[in-house]
Amino acid sequence: MCVNFIPPTAQQIRQHFGHEVDDGLWKPECWQDYAAPIITRDGLRMATYGFVPKRHLPPGVRFTTMNARAETIGEKPTYKVAWRKCQLCLVPMQAFFEPCYESGKAVRTQIGLADGQPFAVAGMWREWQEPEGGVSYAFTQITINADEHPLMKRMHKPGDEKRSLVIVPTEYFSAWLGCWEPEFARSFLAPFPAQFMTAVSAPIQRKEFGG
Numbered sequence: 001m002c003v004n005f006i007p008p009t010a011q012q013i014r015q016h017f018g019h020e021v022d023d024g025l026w027k028p029e030c031w032q033d034y035a036a037p038i039i040t041r042d043g044l045r046m047a048t049y050g051f052v053p054k055r056h057l058p059p060g061v062r063f064t065t066m067n068a069r070a071e072t073i074g075e076k077p078t079y080k081v082a083w084r085k086c087q088l089c090l091v092p093m094q095a096f097f098e099p100c101y102e103s104g105k106a107v108r109t110q111i112g113l114a115d116g117q118p119f120a121v122a123g124m125w126r127e128w129q130e131p132e133g134g135v136s137y138a139f140t141q142i143t144i145n146a147d148e149h150p151l152m153k154r155m156h157k158p159g160d161e162k163r164s165l166v167i168v169p170t171e172y173f174s175a176w177l178g179c180w181e182p183e184f185a186r187s188f189l190a191p192f193p194a195q196f197m198t199a200v201s202a203p204i205q206r207k208e209f210g211g
Contacts, residue, residue: 002141002165003066004029005096006110007036008118016118017092019044030093032066038139039090040125041177047089047125047137051078056128067163068124068140070189074182079140082126086180089139090120090173096165097202098155109155110202113167114195122166122176122189141165142189150194167192 007030008016010023021037021044030036033054038047051065065078073079095112113119125139146152146164153162166189168176179185 002096002098004031006030006094008092008094012094012118013037013044013092017120032064037092038123038125038137039092039120039177041088045137047139049139051124051126051138051140053128053136053138065140067143070142070144070186073124073142079124082124083182086182086185087125088176088179088185089123089125090168090177091123091139091141092118092120094118096121098152100155100199101157102154108202109199111151111197111199114198119167120173122168144189144191146191149191151197151199152191154199164191166190
């Protein structure tokens with residue numbers, strides 16, 4: 001599933017999403033435990049990518065929480081409290097990355113909108129109390145089955161279940177963020193039309209691609 005994405009620039013946040021934010025608060029690409037901007041019903045905030053940041057894991061424990069499955073988000077101990085409280089967010093981005101195996105090996109593929117505009121995917125956030133007394137925020141992205149999606153079914157290893165982030169149409173931003181009923185929130189978790197998306201090969205620059 002998606003473990004890497006390109007956040008918008010600060011200018012794009014201001015122009016496209018309507019939130020004031022300073023330049024230089026996040027890196028050009030976001031990976032696990034990196035800070036990135038998210039939008040909640042209370043406004044824009046910086047949050048850690050991964051619902052359980054590594055610093056809050058017991059020593060020796062490895063636990064990846066960058067993506068939460070829509071089918072089990074209300075039952076999994078990690079997510080169920082935040083889901084039932086509808087701590088929903090939008091994760092703004094320019095593109096996200098998935099592995100495509102159509103060539104016989106994993107090819108890192110950049111996926112975005114066909115018109116090149118930034119967009120936002122459905123996510124969920126939570127607070128963390130820090131040892132020094134402060135409060136931090138973390139987020140996960142919500143995923144749905146994509147076995148029948150014309151574009152997203154091309155991603156991931158042959159035989160694996162196909163998954164996709166949920167791109168939220170701009171006209172539904174306020175409704176998603178303002179939702180207080182978990183089951184109603186599920187109605188927003190739908191595939192985005194493939195004809196409005198694009199995918200291009202994007203060899204990795206930062207580190208070895210982990211799939």
